[in-house]
Amino acid sequence: MTVKVEASADAIPHNTLLIVGLIGSIVCIYLTYLNTITGLDVFSFFGGIGAIIALIWGTSTIKRLCSYGIGTGVPSAGMVAFGAGIIAMLVGTKFGIMSPVAALIIAAVSGAIFGYLADSVLNMKIPVLVQSLAELSIIGALTIMGFTAMATGDFTFGVLTAGTISIFGFAVPAAQASFVGGGITAVAFMLGGIAIQHPFNAALGPSNTQDRTLMLAAECGFLSMIMMAIISFAFISMGSALLGLLIAIIGWGYTYAQFIDLSKRDAADWLDAKMIVETED
Amino acid sequence: MSAIAAKPAGGAEMPKGPAAIAIVLLLVVVGIGYYMTMAGFFTMAIFYSLIGIIVGGMLVTFSVHLVPVGGAPAAMGQAPGIATGVTMLAAGAGLAGLFKGAWAAQFGYLPALGTGAIGGALLMALTCMFVNVTYVYGMGIPSASGKVRNDPITGDSQDEYKSQGTEGHGLPFISYVGGVLGGLIGGFGGTLIYISLYDAYVNGLPTLMGGTTESIMPIAVSVAGIFAIGMFLVNAVLTAYNITGTIEGPHDPKFKRFPRAIVASAVASALTGLLALMIIVPMPF
Numbered sequence A: 001m002t003v004k005v006e007a008s009a010d011a012i013p014h015n016t017l018l019i020v021g022l023i024g025s026i027v028c029i030y031l032t033y034l035n036t037i038t039g040l041d042v043f044s045f046f047g048g049i050g051a052i053i054a055l056i057w058g059t060s061t062i063k064r065l066c067s068y069g070i071g072t073g074v075p076s077a078g079m080v081a082f083g084a085g086i087i088a089m090l091v092g093t094k095f096g097i098m099s100p101v102a103a104l105i106i107a108a109v110s111g112a113i114f115g116y117l118a119d120s121v122l123n124m125k126i127p128v129l130v131q132s133l134a135e136l137s138i139i140g141a142l143t144i145m146g147f148t149a150m151a152t153g154d155f156t157f158g159v160l161t162a163g164t165i166s167i168f169g170f171a172v173p174a175a176q177a178s179f180v181g182g183g184i185t186a187v188a189f190m191l192g193g194i195a196i197q198h199p200f201n202a203a204l205g206p207s208n209t210q211d212r213t214l215m216l217a218a219e220c221g222f223l224s225m226i227m228m229a230i231i232s233f234a235f236i237s238m239g240s241a242l243l244g245l246l247i248a249i250i251g252w253g254y255t256y257a258q259f260i261d262l263s264k265r266d267a268a269d270w271l272d273a274k275m276i277v278e279t280e281d
Numbered sequence B: 001m002s003a004i005a006a007k008p009a010g011g012a013e014m015p016k017g018p019a020a021i022a023i024v025l026l027l028v029v030v031g032i033g034y035y036m037t038m039a040g041f042f043t044m045a046i047f048y049s050l051i052g053i054i055v056g057g058m059l060v061t062f063s064v065h066l067v068p069v070g071g072a073p074a075a076m077g078q079a080p081g082i083a084t085g086v087t088m089l090a091a092g093a094g095l096a097g098l099f100k101g102a103w104a105a106q107f108g109y110l111p112a113l114g115t116g117a118i119g120g121a122l123l124m125a126l127t128c129m130f131v132n133v134t135y136v137y138g139m140g141i142p143s144a145s146g147k148v149r150n151d152p153i154t155g156d157s158q159d160e161y162k163s164q165g166t167e168g169h170g171l172p173f174i175s176y177v178g179g180v181l182g183g184l185i186g187g188f189g190g191t192l193i194y195i196s197l198y199d200a201y202v203n204g205l206p207t208l209m210g211g212t213t214e215s216i217m218p219i220a221v222s223v224a225g226i227f228a229i230g231m232f233l234v235n236a237v238l239t240a241y242n243i244t245g246t247i248e249g250p251h252d253p254k255f256k257r258f259p260r261a262i263v264a265s266a267v268a269s270a271l272t273g274l275l276a277l278m279i280i281v282p283m284p285f
Helices: A014-031 A034-038 A042-066 A075-121 A129-152 A157-161 A184-203 A210-232 A238-266 B016-038 B044-066 B071-075 B086-103 B109-139 B173-209 B213-243 B253-280
Strands: A164-167 A170-173
Touching: A014 A042, A014 A075, A014 A129, A034 A042, A042 A075, A042 A129, A042 A184, A042 A210, A042 A238, A075 A129, A075 A157, A075 A184, A075 B016, A075 B086, A075 B213, A075 B253, A129 A157, A129 A184, A129 A210, A184 A210, A184 B213, A210 A238, B016 B044, B016 B253, B044 B086, B044 B173, B044 B213, B044 B253, B086 B109, B086 B173, B086 B213, B109 B173, B173 B213, B173 B253, B213 B253
Parallel strands: none
Antiparallel strands: A164 A170
């Protein structure tokens, strides 16, 4: 039994973030289904928003797990989240309209089993480990699914594996032009992985505050969303991809400014360093 | 603030109750796989793929225990090993092997597995060499183990070279050998996972998606690759949780903990492997 040492007292309890993150992320991913209903693809950006909501929740989970001192560094929690999440997400895409819910259930069950193995078989003896690894697996699955929905406008296996290339003006089906066949799952995997590993790892330490950590999570999420928006130009119409890119850039700019403000608030002092003056010989 | 502090090292014994539950879980998952084979969802080859994934996962887990991981103390020259975390090193060695093995997958099982093993070992050998170059010529410290008095292979004494107040530093010969062996076994295991999945998808996806083998090849390769990476990371992190912090190599007392990690990894690999193979089962949606 390890001793729990809180990095900082939380203004928002973790359970509130859990419920808001879970529901918000699922709802946002389902909003991309409006694409299929209306026949447009302007609603794709909701996938990215859903991924960011999941990442904010994930940062809170990592903070809660790492307050017990897991001894292997903060990024390992992010790696297991996405390792388990990608498997649950890709299997989940087989379930058609039920995909996000199926991915959630598969991730929760497999994450809980990994948590049990780490907690009891490997003798970690951390009280929140089972719940945390189950949460992290769900977060991994929902983040990758959100980014996938943002890039392609859909989250079903059939659409993700179907692509066309144009040869002399004729559209020819080609799997290598699809989201999965082109290996973009790996990019989505790493973009999400970076966004979940960084925030708590960077913001931990003395005078860690919850709002600053979560703002950094949102900032990292929007940064990854910019990348996904650029990738989405290959799969969805120009206007929709531009809309996604615009939202991602505005969101990133806002959260970045907010994060700098919060850092200035928490810092002991803020000195504006000037560029080094070059002297002429 | 304990988020970066390592927790005290636990014992090496395997807890009996949870281990029994883990083995029952493993049998249940393999049983589901066998039932699906009998019911006609899987061919027998796919069931063998599941076994291949489990064996590959167990090899990966064992290999990670051999790699000398120093973590943050090693970066300051206060502990032997490579100055990064278990997960990162395992992912580096295993994925280097996996990519090499994937490149050779078209030549059949033996060349692919051999190439994967050599790829992982080569990466670890180069990493260990440059770690020692940095320590010896950059930081000016000799290689000395803190856990044993004499190197088990060369018999060189270690105590005289160890600085006071440290647990040893640099990469002694036994740690180097452990690192290369770890890369060899890890690359082999990672490639075994990949090639098992690849075989199952190349045979299963054309019937599912109604295309020729050539047209689904990109899907088979990328899905097998991403699943292999996912399984590799799950196994590496479970091993990292078993080691908790740093390990010097095969002579470290923590090395004796590997049986329980292998039990955990067998269950985790069986579960993720079964899920990954479900991709080729047609769903009524």
